[in-house]
Amino acid sequence: MSGTLFSDVRIIDGVSATSYPGEVLVEGERVVAVARAPQTLPRNGVEVIDGAGRTLMPGLTEAHAHLSFCGAQDLHEFTRIPVEEHLLLTIENAKLLLERGFTSCFSAAAAKPRLDVVVRNAIDAGRFPGPRLRAATQEMTPSGNLGDLDTIELSLPPQVRFAVTCDSPDAFRAACRFAAREGVDTFKVNVSGDRGFDAWGAGTDATVITDEELATVVQVARGRGKRVAAHATSAASVKMCVRHRVDVIYHAAMADEEALDLLESAKDWVFVGPTIGFPYTLTHEADRYGVHHDAATRRRLEAELESIVTVCQALRRRGIRVLPGGDYGLFCNPQGTNARDLEHFVKLLGYTPMEAIQAATRHGGALMGRPDELGQIRAGFLADLLLVDGDPLDDIGILQDPERLDGIMKGGRFHKRPLEARRRLLAAE
Ligand SMILES: [Zn+2]
Incomplete structure (x- = not known):
């Protein structure tokens, strides 16, 4: 046959x-x-x-994959998994995603420097079953932001740290060149802050890196044939990403009219991954995992979710490519449930089932660089x-x-x- x-x-x-x-x-x-x-x-x-x-x-394509995220509630937990066990867990997640219908994964960061690269290579060589994988760097972030795990992290050797902290264009350049040497496909950079980092001045509305730093990341990417993906929640970070032609913008939760206009002007090349899965389960299902929000936190989470929904509805109306994929692998949002993002697109964001499927398939192929x-x-x-x-x-x-x-x-x-x-x-x- x-x-x-x-x-x-x-x-x-x-x-x-x-x-x-x-x-x-x-x-x-x-x-x-x-x-x-x-x-x-x-x-x-x-x-x-x-x-x-x-x-x-x-x-299907998972547009915001973290194959090496294995249910940790606290990012410190990732650093406590020895590299050997972590590799096995990542291989298991790759197989699980393929079994759940995801034949492609665009990684939005690995939890240790070489996990994505090694797993991608093993899948491509036919050693383990798994999706096609675009391998990412760790989160590259300035100090005092999402991914930087404070002084505890700094005492760890680089190969077990969760993120790479970079505090100048030179530091970002070195991190990108190192990652290119190891064979990643995508540079992941945290341009904005995130929930939970307000005490460091790095909340969701903060923009935490400089134009020069982001320009450097993009410059190395262009020179080496890599893609750039950014964590960008604040309106200013979304604008900064579009101005520098960052290929993939994640979250965009607080995008204002000006940011939406910029995204629309870039719709021929930009991809947006709102990453609805995790904020949804964090807001509505964290209890099941023993995390109970107080009233103020619940209100904040609900407001954030509402803001993502509003932004995504606007992105859809404006014809911008928005893809399912939602930080599966964080504690209340388990690996393997990734197809739930398509349901969120339909039930929360106003997509028809066909639009959600096309976003996860045709746009997914384009995101993977193979339109x-x-x-x-x-x-x-x-x-x-x-x-x-x-x-x-x-x-x-x-x-x-x-x-x-x-x-x-x-x-x-x-x-x-x-x-x-x-x-x-x-x-x-
Ligand atoms: Zn993520």
């Missing part, structure tokens, strides 16, 4: 406004033909998967496919149910073979 034919499927191709019945032929690692009618593609010499009316769609071969079901594109039992356009929530992901294919090979085809193989033995 030299190929796979998916017959009798409803195709969500990542571009078309509606799904349609048809057939898809895969040869090698790519889709070679898509037919919009039944029984039209050649069947000889290929394995035929009878879709029985199920949905065939592109694999012409990833994230769509189309002849010539890589065969990263999900065979879904049911219609996610009716209920986007089914994408979170591993039982409904009947088939998972990456690069033309099944990671999970559909049940019917598994049974057929067993019967033939």
